[in-house]
Amino acid sequence: MAAASVVLGLDFGGTKIALAVGDLTGRRLGESVIDSRTGSGNAADALARSLSAAHDLLADVAPGQDLAGIGAATLGIPYDDRVELAPTFPGWGELPFGRLVREAFPGVPVRLATDVKAAAAAELRWGALAGADPGLYVNLGTGLAIAIVAGGTVITGAHGASGEIGYNVRSPADVYAGDERTILEHVVSGQALEITGTARLGRPVTAADVFTTARTRPEAAVLAEEFVRELAMHLANLAIAVDPSRIVVGGGLVRSWDQLEPGLRRALDAAVPFPPELAAARFPTDAPLIGALALGVEAAGAVLGAEAFA
CATH class of the missing domain: 3.30.420.40 (ATPase, nucleotide binding domain)
Structure with missing residues (x-):
């Protein structure tokens, strides 16, 4: 059979x-x-x-x-x-x-x-999260979310919504703001970077364009640095809370991994008591x-x- x-x-x-x-x-x-x-x-x-x-x-x-x-x-x-x-x-x-x-x-x-x-299940079974316990999968695509793996399984949460960090509170001023606040996904995601980049660079751009242009234009470099810094802060806080052995990053923006990885690595090393491994996903797209x-x-x-x- x-x-x-x-x-x-x-x-x-x-x-x-x-x-x-x-x-x-x-x-x-x-x-x-x-x-x-x-x-x-x-x-x-x-x-x-x-x-x-x-x-x-x-x-x-x-x-x-x-x-x-x-x-x-x-x-x-x-x-x-x-x-x-x-x-x-x-x-x-x-x-x-x-x-x-x-x-x-x-x-x-x-x-x-x-x-x-x-x-995350794919990376756990066949990819870069194999053997990680616990581990974090970070999806940097159109939106933003993570998944936690522990004990050989993906943690779902009480409502299936664990890891929806796109809804994270970004500052103390937002703690009681409810729907009036700017959630993290509206600042740190492929869609957010495309919108912000188009407005600040004065021409239509994709998120990938922002990272490419950041190599030669200072204003794009500032955008990319702001994006990575805020993502790094939330990732460091997650690593402190979960104590993962490995963090794996996937999604379309991993095409710019050489520009993402240094800032994320620096933040994890500086802020986390036991800094985890950091790697790009085996199946990024x-x-x-x-x-x-x-x-x-x-x-x-x-x-x-x-x-x-x-």
Whole structure:
């Protein structure tokens, strides 16, 4: 049975949805990507098209094989009846997310996770967090979040929202401000750097452009230094609280790792009693999809038993 079993990974983003079929070791057998904004453009249509595409992918790359588990990663915090904290994809929060995935594949065990926690699962099982206990995964992409791993698992928290540091309070003046404050993600994220960079550099730029331009233009260098310094402060506080053996950084901004790493390393060495290791992720850009496969392997393992993975 194990030799004929596969798992399905689903990574739901605001602009694209990535799908992959893998074997029980996580080796990818086939994958595809669909645009979440095509068709009617609404969230329900995007989810329906992605689940249909998943059936097509399974039929194409694993005909006749048993689907042993599914991992579904998404922006926001997924539940069976909704998705919390997903404002960038209108309508996504109202979908009965987990239930619709389960109904599309009756009887197949499903694991749900945020995209960042799925990425951490990939790094824990196959990447740079292997053997780290505890460890931190930091996602520097369009948004900002972290995941904590301990005891060989990703910590979810009471509501599935552990690690949502994009909501961090930034100063004492913000402690009682509620929704009126500027949250950390509005200052330290790829989207924030793009907005700030465009305003202060006087032309449209991406976050990557800011770091590239920082090599030659002083005003861009100031922007990059401000970004790294604030991120470093929150990362140092996290390291003091959690005492990780290793911190791994992933997401699109890791392409500028040579400019990110020195400031982060300096802050950890200066502020943390026991400075952790610091490394770029093994899967810097597609970790959520690989993590979804890891979740599918976990779901399959709960049913097939350890002998399936021998």
